[in-house]
Every structure is written in C-alpha cells, then in structure tokens.
Amino acid sequence: METGKTFYITTPIYYPSDNLHIGHAYTTVAADAMARYKRLTGYDVRFLTGSDEHGQKIERAAREKGQTPKEYVDRIVAGFQHLWRSLNISNDDFIRTTEDRHKRVVQQIFQQLYDQGDIYKAGYEGWYCTPCETFWTEGRLAEGNCPDCGRPVELVREESYFFKMSKYAHRLLKHIEDNPDFIQPVSRRNEMVSFIKSGLEDLCVSRTTFDWGIPVPFDKKHVIYVWVDALTNYISALGFGRDNDSLYLRYWPADIHLMAKDIVRFHTVIWPIILMAAGLPLPRQVVGHGFLLLEGGKMSKSKGNVIDPLVLIDKYGVDAVRYYLLREMPPGIDVYYSEEALVHRVNQDLANDLGNLFNRSCAMANKYFQGELQAPGAPEGPDEELLELAAETPPMVEELMERRDPASALAAILRLVGRANKYLEETAPWTLAKDPEKKDRLYTVLYNVAEVLRLATVMITPFTPGLPPRAWPLLGLEDRPDLHTWASLKWGGIPAGTVLKKGEPLFPRIDTASLGDE
Numbered sequence: 001m002e003t004g005k006t007f008y009i010t011t012p013i014y015y016p017s018d019n020l021h022i023g024h025a026y027t028t029v030a031a032d033a034m035a036r037y038k039r040l041t042g043y044d045v046r047f048l049t050g051s052d053e054h055g056q057k058i059e060r061a062a063r064e065k066g067q068t069p070k071e072y073v074d075r076i077v078a079g080f081q082h083l084w085r086s087l088n089i090s091n092d093d094f095i096r097t098t099e100d101r102h103k104r105v106v107q108q109i110f111q112q113l114y115d116q117g118d119i120y121k122a123g124y125e126g127w128y129c130t131p132c133e134t135f136w137t138e139g140r141l142a143e144g145n146c147p148d149c150g151r152p153v154e155l156v157r158e159e160s161y162f163f164k165m166s167k168y169a170h171r172l173l174k175h176i177e178d179n180p181d182f183i184q185p186v187s188r189r190n191e192m193v194s195f196i197k198s199g200l201e202d203l204c205v206s207r208t209t210f211d212w213g214i215p216v217p218f219d220k221k222h223v224i225y226v227w228v229d230a231l232t233n234y235i236s237a238l239g240f241g242r243d244n245d246s247l248y249l250r251y252w253p254a255d256i257h258l259m260a261k262d263i264v265r266f267h268t269v270i271w272p273i274i275l276m277a278a279g280l281p282l283p284r285q286v287v288g289h290g291f292l293l294l295e296g297g298k299m300s301k302s303k304g305n306v307i308d309p310l311v312l313i314d315k316y317g318v319d320a321v322r323y324y325l326l327r328e329m330p331p332g333i334d335v336y337y338s339e340e341a342l343v344h345r346v347n348q349d350l351a352n353d354l355g356n357l358f359n360r361s362c363a364m365a366n367k368y369f370q371g372e373l374q375a376p377g378a379p380e381g382p383d384e385e386l387l388e389l390a391a392e393t394p395p396m397v398e399e400l401m402e403r404r405d406p407a408s409a410l411a412a413i414l415r416l417v418g419r420a421n422k423y424l425e426e427t428a429p430w431t432l433a434k435d436p437e438k439k440d441r442l443y444t445v446l447y448n449v450a451e452v453l454r455l456a457t458v459m460i461t462p463f464t465p466g467l468p469p470r471a472w473p474l475l476g477l478e479d480r481p482d483l484h485t486w487a488s489l490k491w492g493g494i495p496a497g498t499v500l501k502k503g504e505p506l507f508p509r510i511d512t513a514s515l516g517d518e
C-alpha cells in the first residue's frame, strides 16, 4: 500500500425538512462506492456527509409542529443517520451545521470577508422563494413564480449583507478554463460557463426576518444566510481554523464534491468564490449527476411521488438496492426509476450471472474432486480469451472509476462474469469429468473459473460490500485477506489446495411475484 495518497470525497449536506428519498440515496451510495474503491486501491480516504440544518423553512416547519427547530432537526437527522447505516455507507464523519465546530468556522470566514471589504451592508428588496431559500430579481421570475420550482415567491425588503461575487467572476472563469476536469460532466461545465458569463450579481448573505441560523458575529440582528453557512461544512468538518487543523491540512482540497445537478451552480460558483476570497485552495472536482426520475417527473414531496429507500432495503436487501442504483445511472444522465427495473437488473446480473457462476462452479468442484483445486495447466483453447479479459478488466474498472462512471465499471465486471459463464459452456466440465484422461483439464477449467470469481468478488466489493463476506467462504478464501485486495488482482492468486465449498446460493433470485406487494 502506497502511503501519502489522500482522497477526500463529500456528498451534499442534506436538508432536514423531510425524510430523504431514493434520489438522495443514490448520491450517497455513489460517493460511498467511490470512497470504498479508493480505500481498496490504497488511498487514505476521508468521506464526509451531513445535514444542513438552518433556515426559515426549518423554523416554520418546527413551529407548525410545536417544536423547537433543534428538536425538529434532531429527529429528522437521526433518520438520515439510520438510512446511511442501513445502506452500508462508510462515511468517516457526519457534519451538522448546528454543531459548534461548524458555527465557529462560518463566523470566522464571514468576519474575514467583511474585514477585507468583500462583504458589505446594503438595503435589499427582492423576491424570495422559501422552499428553495433563494432570492430572485423581478426579471428572473417565471410568470411571477420561482423559476426553479414554480412556487409562489414573497416580496422581501430588508437590510442585508452582500458578498461581492462579481469581483471574482473573471478569476473563476479562468480557473474553469485552466482546469477542464473541475466541473464534470462537460455538459454541466458548459452550463456554468455561460451562467457566469451572463454576469454574477452580488449575493445576499444575511437575513433579519428569521432567527434560526448562525449570527453575524459583528451584527447580531442578522443571521448568516444559507450558502456561506452550508458550503463551509466541507472545511469546518476538517477542523479548518481550529487549534488542531491536521485533518484540514491532510485532506483539503477535496478531490470530489458529488451532488445532483440542481446544486452544481452553488458548488461551482458561490463556493469557489468564497474560497478564493478567503485565500483557500479550490476543490479539485465538482461532479453533478442526473436525477432519478419517476413517471410524472422529478421526485418531490409536494408531488407525492417519493420512493423510500428503507422500504426497498427491507424488501430486496441493501446490496440489491445499491447495485441497482449504481448500475443504472450513467454519468450526468437522468434515469427513470422503476421497481421492475430493479428486480430485473438484480436477477439478471447478481442472481443469474454472478450467483449462478458461483453455485455451478462450487457444486461441480465438490462433485468431481471434493472441491480441492489443483494448479492449472498451460492455457489452451478458450482459456486464452478468458485470461486476456481477466487481465484487461481491472485497469478498465480503474479508468471508469476515474471517469466517475460506476455504472460502466459494474458493466465491465459483469462482462468478465458473463465470459466465464460462456467458458463453462465451451469447456463443458461435466463431459471432461466422464473421461479420467481429462482430469488435468477438468482441474484447469474449474481453477480458471474460481479465479474469475475471486477477481469479480474483489472488484465488486466497493459497490455491494455485503456480498464478499458471503462469497469468500464459498471460495475457501475467508482467511486470505491478502487475496481480497485490489493489488491482488493478478491472475493466479488462488493457491493449489484451496477448497471450494457448496453453500447457500450467493444471491437468490427475487420472486417477481413480490413486485407491487407493499
């Protein structure tokens, strides 16, 4: 394992106005797969998620329930944390913006920007969308409503502090041009470049019409308004500005901020400009993925078309849910969610292709030679093609993960599994077993398939981490962690004498009759 290679990945901090849905689950599972993959390849990984707990919408929702805002967010955030445990998320930290460790950093940065003249006070009148926590100028409204969500907006007049975004627009454009990978995918980058070129307005960064926020340190009538508060989580969680800032020094700048495409703008315009103004390095990459759509459009509470990931986990298991989400979302593209597609995909790939290859190989090895593998003979016939693909697949998966494309990485792993299934048909061990002369060939064939199963198990680990603990005992390798590493992905790792076990099916088929019964 190389040392000194660090990797810092974040999800957005989610807003606890309600429980999370399958779209949020996708973002977090995708970040988790990337974090696990990087750990497996030897990186020192930091993986952060959390919750964005301030704002007028929370204050109002709590009041309606007769709770304090803190009581209200505590309950919902406990639900977030339960969901992430249920989805096998391996985050190293969970930041809440109501924590002191966060609030102090936000105030410190706000003070710095004010002291250097990048934040100033001015009268303000604008149209405010509470659900989106966004101000709009008259000209940006869509038929008098919020141009993002279509809901009614309120006219707000108040004194506010403003952040001089416009001052940094030129520097930001240059940064985006000089760093072609900064915003991914490219379609998102093009959108952001034209957005910045259309002119940046100074940003309202404080409010006086509600209290549920971090006070402006030098003017307690104001609370710091959403973006400076929320975005700063990515460094406050690392201890930026504190006596012990070793995590900040080790992990910042972030390697990936991962999120759905609707908040890419805040992360590629507002956040970099806050960092530039504060004199801090910018994140290396911001990745915006597409939406998981339902018939009838984007999932939202107000449309009543929300899919609860906990229900799916109960029904199909966490690995099935993770596999479906990761396999079905190509980079940057919107995808329609359907439970039928989940069941079909999981049955096809995990039960039929991977699960059956395990079951057949282990059963044959036990039937023909009590499961005990022997060293394989020289490659012949279809061996060559199988070994070639086995050698090509790990670097292919590496390249696809670097392109932030877990869906294609999984497709590549399953292509190798599919090739091994075809190899069994071509070599027909059940025929070889009838001829004592062909005993060596029989050993070779089943060794080769077992080795493909080992490689596939290692490679699929970041995506479906619950699967390898069931797979290793079938391969007789549960006590060989050295053969579970990314570095072990070279042909011929399984030692002669390893005993394959017959066991429960690795991944039983989902009965399609279960579809639709809640």
Ligand SMILES: [Zn+2]
Residues within 6 Å of the ligand: 129, 130, 131, 132, 133, 146, 147, 148, 149, 150, 151
């Ligand atoms: Zn809105």
